[in-house]
Amino acid sequence: MIAAELLSTTSQVIGWLLYLPVLLWAIARAPWVELFSDLRRQHLLFGTALALFVLWLVRRDFDSGLSYHFIGITAVTLLLDWPLAILAGLAAQIGMLLLGRHDLAALGMNGVLLVLIPVAVTEYCALRVERAQPRNLFVYIFFCGFFPAALAMLLCIVAGLGVLWVDGLFPMPPLLDDFVGYLWLIVFPEAFINGMIVTALVVFYPDWLETFNRSRYLSVPWKDDEPPR
Numbered sequence: 001m002i003a004a005e006l007l008s009t010t011s012q013v014i015g016w017l018l019y020l021p022v023l024l025w026a027i028a029r030a031p032w033v034e035l036f037s038d039l040r041r042q043h044l045l046f047g048t049a050l051a052l053f054v055l056w057l058v059r060r061d062f063d064s065g066l067s068y069h070f071i072g073i074t075a076v077t078l079l080l081d082w083p084l085a086i087l088a089g090l091a092a093q094i095g096m097l098l099l100g101r102h103d104l105a106a107l108g109m110n111g112v113l114l115v116l117i118p119v120a121v122t123e124y125c126a127l128r129v130e131r132a133q134p135r136n137l138f139v140y141i142f143f144c145g146f147f148p149a150a151l152a153m154l155l156c157i158v159a160g161l162g163v164l165w166v167d168g169l170f171p172m173p174p175l176l177d178d179f180v181g182y183l184w185l186i187v188f189p190e191a192f193i194n195g196m197i198v199t200a201l202v203v204f205y206p207d208w209l210e211t212f213n214r215s216r217y218l219s220v221p222w223k224d225d226e227p228p229r
C-alpha cells in the first residue's frame with residue numbers, strides 16, 4: 001500500500017480514473033439475483049471481504065509511507081469470480097479506511113495495485129486454463145492458484161515502484177539489485193498462501209469455487225470400451 005503523501009495529484013487522479021470505471025463495471029456485471037437468492041453466496045462474499053480485511057491488517061508499515069502485506073485476491077477471485085472479487089476488495093479497503101489505515105486520496109491507486117491487477121491476472125490465467133480444458137487437477141491448482149498469485153504480487157510491486165519512480169516523491173533504493181533479491185521473499189509466500197487456500201477448497205469444498213469445473217476435474221475415469229456413468 002502507498003500513502004497519499006507519496007503520490008502526486010496526477011497519480012491520485014489517474015488511480016481513481018482507472019479504479020472507478022472498473023468498480024461500476026463490476027457492480028453492473030455482479031450476479032445480484034443469484035446473490036440475493038443464495039444465502040451461501042452471501043456468506044462467501046461477506047466472509048471473503050472480512051478475511052481480506054483481516055489479512056490486510058497484518059502488515060508492516062514503514063516510516064517512508066509504504067506498507068507491505070499479503071494480497072489474497074487470487075483465492076477470492078477463484079471463489080467468487082471477478083465482479084464480486086472486486087467488490088470484496090473494495091469492502092476491505094473501506095474497512096481499512098474507516099480504521100484510518102487507508103488514505104482516501106490514494107484509495108484509487110491502491111485499488112488498482114491491490115485489487116484490479118491481481119483480479120485481472122487471476123481471471124486471465126483461469127480463462128486460459130479453462131480454454132485448454134485440462135483434466136489434471138494439479139494443472140488447475142498450480143496455474144490458477146499458485147502461479148497467478150505470484151505473478152500478481154510481482155506485477156503489483158513493479159507497478160507500484162513505477163508509479164513512485166515517475167512521481168519522484170519517494171527516495172528509490174540505491175541498490176536495486178539487492179531489492180530484486182528480496183522479491184522472492186515476498187512473491188513465494190503470496191503464492192503459497194493462495195495456493196494452499198485453493199487446494200483446500202478443491203479438496204473439501206469444490207462447489208464453492210466459481211471457476212472450478214467439477215465435472216471435468218473430479219469425474220470418475222472410465223475405459224474407452226465402457227460407457228460413462
